[in-house]
Amino acid sequence: MTPRPRKSPYKELPDYLVYDKSKKQYRFTLTNGVRKLMGANKSRAIAIAIEYNNRMRYKNILSTETLVIESGGDKGEYQPFSHHIDHLMERIFKEEKLSERVKQGLINDSIRAKEFFSAIASTDIDLEHVNLYLKQYHANGSAEVQNRKVMFLKKLFSYAVDESIMMDNPATRKKLKKLDGKKRKRLSIEDFIRIKNHAPLWLKTAMELSLQTAQARLEVSRIKYSIKSPSYGESGCIWLDTPLNGIYGTLYINRQKTKDKEAAHIAIPIGEQLKRIIDNSRDLVLSPYVVHRMPEKATKINKNVDHFTQVDAGYLSKAFSAIRDEIGVMGNLPIEYRPTFHEIRALSAHLFEQQGINPQARMAHSDEKSTKIYTKNHIEWVEVPHAQIVI
Numbered sequence: 001m002t003p004r005p006r007k008s009p010y011k012e013l014p015d016y017l018v019y020d021k022s023k024k025q026y027r028f029t030l031t032n033g034v035r036k037l038m039g040a041n042k043s044r045a046i047a048i049a050i051e052y053n054n055r056m057r058y059k060n061i062l063s064t065e066t067l068v069i070e071s072g073g074d075k076g077e078y079q080p081f082s083h084h085i086d087h088l089m090e091r092i093f094k095e096e097k098l099s100e101r102v103k104q105g106l107i108n109d110s111i112r113a114k115e116f117f118s119a120i121a122s123t124d125i126d127l128e129h130v131n132l133y134l135k136q137y138h139a140n141g142s143a144e145v146q147n148r149k150v151m152f153l154k155k156l157f158s159y160a161v162d163e164s165i166m167m168d169n170p171a172t173r174k175k176l177k178k179l180d181g182k183k184r185k186r187l188s189i190e191d192f193i194r195i196k197n198h199a200p201l202w203l204k205t206a207m208e209l210s211l212q213t214a215q216a217r218l219e220v221s222r223i224k225y226s227i228k229s230p231s232y233g234e235s236g237c238i239w240l241d242t243p244l245n246g247i248y249g250t251l252y253i254n255r256q257k258t259k260d261k262e263a264a265h266i267a268i269p270i271g272e273q274l275k276r277i278i279d280n281s282r283d284l285v286l287s288p289y290v291v292h293r294m295p296e297k298a299t300k301i302n303k304n305v306d307h308f309t310q311v312d313a314g315y316l317s318k319a320f321s322a323i324r325d326e327i328g329v330m331g332n333l334p335i336e337y338r339p340t341f342h343e344i345r346a347l348s349a350h351l352f353e354q355q356g357i358n359p360q361a362r363m364a365h366s367d368e369k370s371t372k373i374y375t376k377n378h379i380e381w382v383e384v385p386h387a388q389i390v391i
Helices: 042-056 063-072 082-095 100-116 127-138 143-162 189-198 201-213 217-221 272-281 313-326 343-354
Strands: 017-020 023-029 035-039 233-245 247-254 265-270 372-373 380-383
Touching: 017 042, 017 063, 023 042, 035 042, 063 217, 063 233, 082 100, 100 127, 100 143, 127 143, 189 201, 189 313, 201 272, 201 313, 217 313, 247 272, 247 343, 265 272
Parallel strands: 265 380
Antiparallel strands: 017 023, 023 035, 233 247, 247 265, 372 380
């Protein structure tokens, strides 16, 4: 609503403030059309009217603030947020280590964001816009998908706040949806074979050892070609001078996760399959570890390993996941649903169960039916029956 032209006695009064002669008071019109009596004190009425107009009618009043707003703001904060998205995405890609798959996902999200925020000033964005964005583009998405889109907005807005384009990050106030407890999909034998066929020798060896022993990445990475005797903290093979009934020796494994339990010390007979894996692992690299590789460049030995050729368990997992994604195993699923190296352990248990063999003791879980043997140093080991998986 535009105020009426002023008569000369009232020219000094702010817009929407007039003097009501019948009531002998000043009267002020609010933005909703309501008229309020302001009393007879002229100075007080003028001061209140000016402050109200500056706060509620700032867009209609010529001031430094309105000129700043019209020019887009000091940092562009009054421009539509879509104007800043390309620049913010460039910063994200430059400052964060992201895979090509993740980058492409963020690019797709940014296209939607530019469309949605094309007419919304950066400083005006609030939680309501976050909710409307999700409703417009991801209303039928799963809880995991919607959470991921909230995290995208949170990331994007955080960079905008960092550049003073926004004063607040409303996505941080959005409550994430509750997810199912178990998300990760099981690894099938077909996908295991696909990944193994594309893996370098050291990773292929680790995968096959995990499948035959039902052990996790840490235990597999610590197996040595030969040890003198079973002991705490050392995993490896003790070979027979002469094979006996298809058994070439015993693989002793200390499972760290349950190191305070008897079942943490496992003795696994080395049959044809384990011997084949160990024999095939040997190459030109001299290493005490069955799972080994020559580092690409000379660096300080990782604190998690005790030999420069030993493969760190974390690196083992990353390499497995990288090949999984490279060849597209379950590529249609979000990354957190795709099977990791650890799922080989579950696959092993499943395959042993199909043979009628209880995998419990082999996995270092307590099992009263397991045979317990003692070595010379009085460590109690759980000796599991000879069994192997042929694929």
